[in-house]
Amino acid sequence: MIKKPAEKQRQRAPSQRSLETRERILDAAELVFAQHGFEGASIRDIASKAGVQGALVHHHGGSKDNLFFVVVARRADELAARRLAALEAQKALGDLKLRGVLAAFIGPFIGLTTHSGAHWRAYGRLIAHVSSDERWRPISEACFDPTAKIFLEEIAKVLPNAPQQQVSAGFVFMVSSMLSISASKWRIQDLAQAPDDDDLTETLLEFCAAGFEAIVKPA
Amino acid sequence: MIKKPAEKQRQRAPSQRSLETRERILDAAELVFAQHGFEGASIRDIASKAGVQGALVHHHGGSKDNLFFVVVARRADELAARRLAALEAQKALGDLKLRGVLAAFIGPFIGLTTHSGAHWRAYGRLIAHVSSDERWRPISEACFDPTAKIFLEEIAKVLPNAPQQQVSAGFVFMVSSMLSISASKWRIQDLAQAPDDDDLTETLLEFCAAGFEAIVKPA
DNA sequence: CCTTAGGTTGAACGAACGTTAAAAATAAGG
DNA sequence: CCTTATTTTTAACGTTCGTTCAACCTAAGG
Numbered sequence: 001m002i003k004k005p006a007e008k009q010r011q012r013a014p015s016q017r018s019l020e021t022r023e024r025i026l027d028a029a030e031l032v033f034a035q036h037g038f039e040g041a042s043i044r045d046i047a048s049k050a051g052v053q054g055a056l057v058h059h060h061g062g063s064k065d066n067l068f069f070v071v072v073a074r075r076a077d078e079l080a081a082r083r084l085a086a087l088e089a090q091k092a093l094g095d096l097k098l099r100g101v102l103a104a105f106i107g108p109f110i111g112l113t114t115h116s117g118a119h120w121r122a123y124g125r126l127i128a129h130v131s132s133d134e135r136w137r138p139i140s141e142a143c144f145d146p147t148a149k150i151f152l153e154e155i156a157k158v159l160p161n162a163p164q165q166q167v168s169a170g171f172v173f174m175v176s177s178m179l180s181i182s183a184s185k186w187r188i189q190d191l192a193q194a195p196d197d198d199d200l201t202e203t204l205l206e207f208c209a210a211g212f213e214a215i216v217k218p219a
Numbered sequence: 220m221i222k223k224p225a226e227k228q229r230q231r232a233p234s235q236r237s238l239e240t241r242e243r244i245l246d247a248a249e250l251v252f253a254q255h256g257f258e259g260a261s262i263r264d265i266a267s268k269a270g271v272q273g274a275l276v277h278h279h280g281g282s283k284d285n286l287f288f289v290v291v292a293r294r295a296d297e298l299a300a301r302r303l304a305a306l307e308a309q310k311a312l313g314d315l316k317l318r319g320v321l322a323a324f325i326g327p328f329i330g331l332t333t334h335s336g337a338h339w340r341a342y343g344r345l346i347a348h349v350s351s352d353e354r355w356r357p358i359s360e361a362c363f364d365p366t367a368k369i370f371l372e373e374i375a376k377v378l379p380n381a382p383q384q385q386v387s388a389g390f391v392f393m394v395s396s397m398l399s400i401s402a403s404k405w406r407i408q409d410l411a412q413a414p415d416d417d418d419l420t421e422t423l424l425e426f427c428a429a430g431f432e433a434i435v436k437p438a
Numbered sequence: 439c440c441t442t443a444g445g446t447t448g449a450a451c452g453a454a455c456g457t458t459a460a461a462a463a464t465a466a467g468g
Numbered sequence: 469c470c471t472t473a474t475t476t477t478t479a480a481c482g483t484t485c486g487t488t489c490a491a492c493c494t495a496a497g498g
Contacts, residue, residue, distance in 0.1 A: 012443055012496050021445080037352075039258035043486060053447055058487065060445095132347060132402045133256075140406070152410060168411035169422050175406075176399035177392035183351045184391055187359070191371060192387035203388050203434050210433030211426035231466050231473055240475080262456060272477055277457065279475095 022060045025050045027119060029061065029071045034122035037129055038068055069139055072130055075123050076143035082108035083147055087154065099209045101154045106178055106208070110201045113182050124182030131179060148175075155212070162216035170215050174208040241279045244269045246338060248280065248290045253341035256348055257287055288358055291349055294342050295362035301327035302366055306373065318428045320373045325397055325427070329420045332401050343401030350398060367394075374431070381435035389434050393427040 014022075028050035032041040043064060047054040061067030086104035090096055113124030127144070130136040148171070155167055180187075181200050188200075233241075247269035251260040262283060266273040280286030305323035309315055332343030346363070349355040367390070374386055399406075400419050408414055 010444085015445075015495055017494080018445055037256060037258060039256060042484075044484080054486085055448085055488080056446060064486065128351060131406070132351060132399075134405050137405070137409075145409075148410065165411050165413065165417070166422060168407050169419060170426060171410060172399050172403055172407045173396035173423065173426050176395040176403065180351075180391050180395035184395065186353050186356070187350070187394075188387050188391045190356075190364075191367065191390060192384050194384065198384070200388060203385060204392065206433045207389060207392050207430035211430040214425045214429030215422050229473090234465060234475075236464080237475055261454075263454080273456085274458080274478085275476060283456065 018060075021050075021052060021056070025052065025057055025060050026071055026074060029057070029067055030074075030119060030126065031122050033068060033071060033129070034125040038064075069142075072126060072136075072139050073143055075120070079108065079112065080144075080147045082112070084150070087151070096154075096158060098155065098158045098212055099205065101151060101158060102174065102208055102212070103205055105151050106174070106205055107201055109178060110181060110199070110204070114199065121182070124179070128179040128183040131175065159212070159216050166215050167212075170208075170212045173211065177204060177208060237279075240269075240271060240275070244271065244276055244279050245290055245293060248276070248286055249293075249338060249345065250341050252287060252290060253344040253348070257283075288361075291345060291355075291358050292362055294339070298327065298331065299363075299366045301331070303369070306370070315373075315377060317374065317377045317431055318424065320370060320377060321393065321427055321431070322424055324370050325393070325424055326420055328397055329400060329418070329423070333418065340401070343398070347398040347402040350394065378431070378435050385434050386431075389427075389431045392430060396423060396427060 025046065029041070029046045032046045032049060035041075036045075043054050043057050046067075047057045050057070057067065061070055083105055086108055087101065090100035090104050093100070109124070112120045114121065130139050131144075152167060152171060155171070156162065156164070159167065181204065244265065248260075248265045251265050251268060254260075255264075262273050262276050265286075266276045269276070276286070280289055302324055305327055306320070309319035309323050312319070328343070331339045333340065349358050350363075371386065371390060374390070375381065375383070378386065400423065407419075
């Protein structure tokens with residue numbers, strides 16, 4: 001669970017309307033941040049897309065930095081929960097192998113970011129932004145590192161004798177490749193000179209599983 | 220060779236001093252763009268780092284967009300040349316295989332961006348920025364796609380019967396993983412909980428070669 | 439139904455942005 | 469050496485940025 005900064009005590013429950021407004025603002029911010037990045041996004045763009053005044057964005061989201069954090073954190077718990085559930089499901093099948101662990105990590109992400117609407121698609125690009133800029137390291141640590149560490153341990157279990165350095169490198173390669181589907185799918189389609197409607201989960205899984213096996217073998 | 224926008228005819232040769240100033244400005248722009256991204260970089264930051272006035276940046280680099288293009292294009296030719304030379308060298312060894320093609324693509328990039336000083340290191344991050352934002356697609360097409368197409372053809376040669384779609388996907392996974400070494404090396408070190416001074420070329424090569432082989436096998 | 443905490447608006451703040459114009463300094467070319 | 473194209477500085481333009489404040493409006497709680 002992701003910790004939130006302490007709010008000062010409320011004396012009344014928020015109204016239905018304000019909750020809906022807040023959601024609309026976060027949704028708009030998600031889309032704008034994903035499309036233009038943090039610096040390229042403007043509060044006015046976000047407010048306009050949400051159909052509210054700029055001051056209201058600040059009221060619901062705090063500073064621009066804080067708003068960015070809130071938007072990233074909002075879906076992080078659900079993504080983590082789905083990954084852990086997939087991991088448990090793989091374990092329940094018995095005889096957990098590398099491929100099963102990677103599938104539990106990759107599957108939910110690709111599923112959500114390609115088959116669950118525009119907002120999850122934008123969220124995928126958002127994670128790509130966060131992961132490629134050291135500036136957002138605190139956000140990564142708060143939102144994604146706990147899950148990452150769990151999967152790193154699972155990978156270590158199914159690949160005994162593998163140097164930690166190699167496992168970490170492979171993990172980053174896997175994450176980068178996974179995020180490239182959100183951030184650079186246009187590039188794949190460009191190079192293939194054909195529209196790509198396929199689900200790339202299987203391809204990515206094959207690629208990473210084989211890659212992992214290859215780099216952890218003793219030299 | 221990368222085409223440049225036509226300049227209006229000069230009547231005098233540029234002075235040594237102005238050439239040096241121009242280089243200083245492009246160097247500064249390279250560092251600032253790499254660190255803060257396009258939107259996050261300011262002309263005043265660049266000017267300050269180059270030790271000149273803001274107006275001079277505009278004089279030597281044109282608009283901010285154009286300056287960005289110039290900075291990216293500046294080293295693209297050398298990178299491409301090194302990759303093609305490496306490819307020829309691999310061919311000269313005879314019996315070109317997938318691993319050799321990938322080594323010719325990855326090796327020069329990692330070599331330059333990790334062992335050739337701060338500017339090449341920044342240039343690596345710059346390419347990562349360009350490759351992850353569809354906004355810079357024209358730059359990618361002008362600077363990197365020609366080389367990419369050559370290597371895609373070479374890969375197709377050493378992997379006959381491989382569907383083009385799979386090869387394209389694998390190529391993007393490879394590029395993303397390669398760029399992650401420039402953009403997310405801190406992440407690898409974080410996860411490994413140890414500083415990493417190793418050259419990751421071999422690891423990346425193993426990972427991608429095995430991944431490629433795996434995804435192009437007939438289902 | 440009142441009271442008032444909380445939501446929302448509209449307008450404005452100062453700062454930073456990319457860019458430009460004109461003057462001053464420099465050095466290339468005859 | 470003189471002329472003048474080019475380089476560089478200085479100062480400013482107009483715009484947009486994140487943020488704030490005071491004023492209304494809405495609706496939760498008693």
